[in-house]
Amino acid sequence: MAGTAKILVFIDSPDGPLHKVQRELLTLAGTLGEPAAAVSSPPDEALLAELAGYGAATVYQPAAQLEDSLVAPNAAFLANVVREAAPAAVLLENSYEGKETAARLGIKLSSGVVTDAIAVAPDLSVTKSVLAGAYTVVAKVTTGTPLITVKANSIEAAAGTGTGMPVVVEVDPGEPGPAARVTERSAKPASGRPDLGEARVVVAGGRGVNGDFGPIEELADALGGAVGASRAATDAGWIDHSAQVGQTGKTVSPQLYISAGISGAIQQKAGMQTAQVIVAVNKDADSPVFEIADFGVVGDLFQVLPQAAGEIRKRKG
Ligand SMILES: Cc1cc2nc3c(=O)[nH]c(=O)nc-3n(C[C@H](O)[C@H](O)[C@H](O)COP(=O)(O)OP(=O)(O)OC[C@H]3O[C@@H](n4cnc5c(N)ncnc54)[C@H](O)[C@@H]3O)c2cc1C
Structure with missing residues (x-):
């Protein structure tokens, strides 16, 4: 064939x-x-x-x-x-x-x-x-x-x-039959970042960000990646629901998924497990996220992520 x-x-x-x-x-x-x-x-x-x-x-x-x-x-x-x-x-x-x-x-x-x-x-x-x-x-x-x-x-x-x-x-376009008709469209505010579903790099934050997605966004931008989130973070209203990764959110398959302050519940894993490389940053060494991570950093994301972003920017010159 x-x-x-x-x-x-x-x-x-x-x-x-x-x-x-x-x-x-x-x-x-x-x-x-x-x-x-x-x-x-x-x-x-x-x-x-x-x-x-x-x-x-x-x-x-x-x-x-x-x-x-x-x-x-x-x-x-x-x-x-x-x-x-x-x-x-x-x-x-x-x-x-x-x-x-x-x-x-x-x-x-x-x-x-x-x-x-x-x-x-x-x-x-x-x-x-x-x-x-x-x-x-x-x-x-x-x-x-x-x-x-x-x-x-x-x-x-x-x-x-x-x-x-x-x-x-x-x-011939054919006959669509009963269908929902679009009555209005409004452009999504441009974030300047790649689409979450298509991005090669996703940096995702969870409850551990405690309301502050700044370090997640900073690292995503240093890597030219998209920002994702766990449901705990979207439910808390810290970031839009469209950023949710997981069973009831988006399924992503990037080349690199950086998970920060996320415990790695099965419903979160469902949306990111097929990423090629998973890096987890979590302050709890026993967090289940480390079971699926290729690389793990036990530490505070508020210290680890800005250091990583700074180093990446330096190397990019
Ligand atoms: C039907 C159903 C569907 C669901 N769908 C989804 C889904 O699509 N996506 C999803 O994500 N969840 C989903 N969930 C929820 C899921 O079960 C978890 O509750 C959720 O993923 C937990 O989010 P979290 O890891 O951010 O929070 P937590 O489990 O509270 O974990 C927070 C982690 O952050 C770490 N941490 C805290 N502070 C710091 C710090 N300063 N630095 C580093 N680490 C830190 C902690 O050690 C902890 O491991 C679903 C649940 C159900 C029942």
Whole structure:
């Protein structure tokens, strides 16, 4: 199958250049077959060129603008693209929207869905980390077209050797059916930091920060990372709920996760255990967080973090 079958990547909201996670999906598609892209609105020349760079020979766009609803129009459009393109698999982002789109698409196409993928093999078997990271399982879709949502940072994005502009195919957007309509949008205040779900580095604080996220933010900025938090910290109102990492928060898979003042409860682990390197800073040497940490510092985060940030800034010159 590898090298010939079409692997369709869904590119939602192509506003400007491809997002990091979209580049990762296209790179992954290239390892599985011939990448193709389905974009939720017509791409401009720059985006087409970027898609070509990732080897997408065909780009499917809606023949008419998709309704400004939540995910339902995406799923209706994608179902028609899958019928037209007959891909071997569809790759989507592992965001809430991506997972819901995959679920709706699965119903429309009677196809199996696998979420939270951390790797996809050439035979389309999917590796995922489950039960709060306690088990790694391999799953394979046996019905219909495999619909796979892939966690950010699971693969290093690398542009391929693709040249030449892709062929653009217009596809009937289909009928979304009942859907929630967007009535108002307001931009999220820009923090200047990377998105938590996509960041290569996450510095997260817990109850141990005692209301002061300053040292967490300082270290995150020194490393160009995102700020995360335990539920204890978000529930206390010290930081927005969107920063929560864990079972009922975001699932992150960065290359480096620095946990500071967090005890490492199972619900927190569920959201960060697949990080490649975990560094824990905790003043209690018996804290369970040290059981999952690759490196641990027993100490007061208010002393350790500013020293680390200062040293990193010094080395960066
Ligand atoms: C259904 C359910 C869902 C949940 N979902 C989530 C979730 O998504 N995410 C999540 O995080 N939790 C979740 N929880 C809560 C979880 O069980 C824990 O209560 C929570 O993670 C604890 O947060 P914490 O580690 O910050 O606080 P604590 O457990 O109180 O730990 C604070 C740690 O900080 C250390 N510390 C204190 N001061 C300092 C200092 N100055 N320097 C260094 N270390 C210091 C302490 O030694 C301690 O280890 C959920 C719970 C339930 C029941």
